[in-house]
Amino acid sequence: MGVHFNHTQLNVFKTKGNGIRQKADFEGDFLRNISLYGNYTIRNAYLFGEYASSMDGGSALLAGSMISLHPRLSSVVLLRDYKKNFHTFYGQGFGESDNSSNEQGAYLGLTYQLGRKLLWSNYADIFRFPGAKYQADTLSTGADFFSQLSYMWYKKGQLSLRYRNRLKQVNYQGEGQTEHGLVNTSKQQFRVEFHYRLSSIWTIRSRVEANLFQKEYQENSFGYMLYQDVFWKSSAGKFQSNIRVAYFDAASYDNRIYAYEQDVLYASGFGMYNTRGWRMYFNLQYRLSRHLQVWTKYAVYYYPGRESIGTGLDQIEGNRKSEVKIQLRRQL
Template identity: 35%
Template sequence: MKKCCSLIFLFFLSSNVLIGQTYRKGEINIEMLVEDLFGMQRDDQDYEDLYENILQLFLNPINLNRTSPEELKSIFILSPSQINSFFEYQSDVGKLISLYELQSIPHFDLETIYKILPFVVLDASGKKQGPLLDRIANSKDAYFIMRQNRIWETRRGFTTPDTLNNGRLTSRYMGDPNNLYARFRIQHSKDFSLGFTLDKDPGEQFIWDPETRRYGFNFFSYHFTLYNQGKWKAITIGDYQMQTGQGLVFGAGFAVGKGGETITTIRRSTVGIRPYTAALEFGFFRGAAASYQAGPLQITLMASNAPRDGNLSLRLDTLEREEAFISSLQSSGLHRTPTEIGYRRQVKEQNAGANLHFQSRSKNLQIGSNSLFTRFSQPFERRPQVYNQFEFSGQENHIHSLYFAYNFQNYFFFGESAISKSGGKGNVFGMMSSLHPKLSLSLLWRSFDRDFHSFYGNAFSEGSRPINERGIYLGLNFKPNRKYNWSFYYDQFSFPWLKFRTYAPSQGYEWLSRITYSPSRKTLLFAQIREEFKARNISEYPVFQSPYLLDQGKKWNYVFNLDYGLNPNWSIKSRVMGSSFHFNNKVTRGFAISQDINADFQKWRFSGRLALFDTDDFDNRQFLYERNVLWLFSIPALNGQGLRYYLLSQYRVNPKLSFWARFSRTQFTDRDIIGTGLQQIQGNRITETVFQLRYQFNR
């Protein structure tokens, strides 16, 4: 009775706050999520895969009445003290009967609640209603998406080929400039998921050609996954990913690194098997996997036999027979020219692996182990370079690891140690803590040997892969009240061996500081500064010098951002950002200014932006996140001088059918040719349109 009265009071107390907001329950403020998680965008970060994994979290919300600390950490929103408060509240009061009840949990403010609402649900029973086929046929989370986009200026690859002196024609793209994408999915959180994804990139042929294994769309991905079938926690066939431990062995999934969120993002969560639904043509398993719960122990076995794009070369063996070997793997997924088509599915990659995961009855302790065996259809031998002599070579690799996670009051400790077939080792150890309700701290140390080989690793690192790196990270977050927030991190790292474009051992550091002021839900103001200090080769030589001569490059980034809600329907966003790059006794600079306007009228939405940019060189390119059609990610790198603008509209015809249309253009004032090679455009502008429809079944 006491709990019911409290809930009635909370409902009336919060109704004036919750009702009248432009926020719609079940939707993600993706712009703020990107701002918090990514901080400063980078070229070596695969944002499409990250974005796809945000979708996975959104479509598989966490049941707050049947969750664990590990699962709550996986959404990178709640601090250690908030997670502890949540479970202490459940222990004292029992299961939640309303999401409004979150407001009565200590350390849960409205801002936090708004952030987690799209990722959580309440389901007291957890029982499945009806047979599986009926649940599939009647699922409300069933949809079909079809998308078309293209660049309207003619790239060189689509022009008539030239004739060379030997009479041969120059290479050109074999398909049309349209990008076609389709996705079908039926799923219900923690019950089942099935679907497929189709994709054709610009320049690829829409053709039925069994000889080159092309059947209409260039890429086809599919999956069928069942959850919680008795003691079987997950069973999947088709395309999937795995994320366990700290990502040294199985690291596919939603894992970010350094950004505006400086505490929660350093840790990886063990979420196990996940369906793969992206259009990227690498980084996933194809086969079957299953997880079985045996008391406190969960056992996961997986097997995969996936085709990969690769360049096969021939050589004579000791008996003067031709022998094929892999000289490089291709990860672009593009098959536009005869050469690219020749790379298609030339390599077979077989994987077999296992994960053992123990969780104590109190859910405070987790211990696990990972093993993954990989075999290629031919030996892998890279073109020898001075910096890559410790990279993987051969036909087989195996990697094994042990990991742990331990919660003690407001302290979360975690770590993983791994060793690959080469004997190279990888280690990650860290800690997160709420030192005070207003102050949080994170620490992480990592060490990856120069011959540590992990094909599916995605551990926290400065580089794009966990190899040849040492580092220590410190993160702080101070929130004195609901209006102000200060985030800071400092990361010191070194590379004991040579790297691409860095032909000597090197070291560096990076730090970021962000101050946020939000006096109300309709106003958000933040200022951010970042410094990165890292070495690389000097490529321009005034006189003869050693090609291994390095210089330390120092880059500064500045961002000033204002989001303001004019009224429940209209909002604006203003941003000023700039950078400077100091390298080889030379200083270059760049900046961008953007103005957004957004409108939301329930059935109809509109967004627009005008951005001006001016950069001295490629090192000062400016990254600006843009709104796009549903589940399409866009962070263009603005380089040179000019302006960019876009218009985006969405119309919801009825609960089942929605349409999107987008027009964007970049107009340069410092060039008459854009791009190089077959991507070259004669002119000073590039224009893109996107059209998308979504049909939701059973709505």
């Protein structure tokens, strides 16, 4: 058990906006947070939780448990209640929002070891937003359901099948209406991924992912993406490289797909696969000496049939968008 206190002083007075979503935002030139946290283990159960307060009035509560129900079955339960007027600059509580406020929810996760090589992972997350948020000007609800079956080769690779369905409510203004109402949306995602180490120097990874987006009073839209990764490293360990070739076709922005990308040292990110095109990148790492290493990356998006990419100051003439990174590290 412990207590945490934090005081943040700003050099200017921060004012909140006048929009409907800014009514509960932080306003002032300093913020104090205090929290009480703890954990306890009893037999096969691990209990934990934290209660936090921003001293201008709001509070947040997170409590959960991890329980081994059977040698092959384990569970996690997590409850959260973040008030609309809870403010924190550094908190990163579990949830849909990135600011740990204006959210209530209950999460249940289950993993079952079907066999020595077969693992089944599932979770359900039910949540609500008591106040206005992005794309929803009034109280809204949602849910996130996930299930994945994984087959593993010991120290060799893995084959996984995944299904996910995200349900949310968003603003909708019909003809003749002066105020926003809410409509239900659903984004179902399907994924097959294969990862295998062919030898001590070669590894491959393949993925096929598709999604179906549904929204009331709107036609359904579909998107998919497939990629092939190849990893190689020299037997001496001086060279390492990897390459990805991906093709994607997303009918709308709601069908966009994100996928993690390899990068130079200390850099990482998720590529966004939207509209229709190709994504390719190549990474190379080389150890020049015991104390000197270099990393390089070349990446490009290619959109067939397009005359420009982006808008405004970010607009690029042509149908290719590329980037080059070079990083050198000298260890003393």
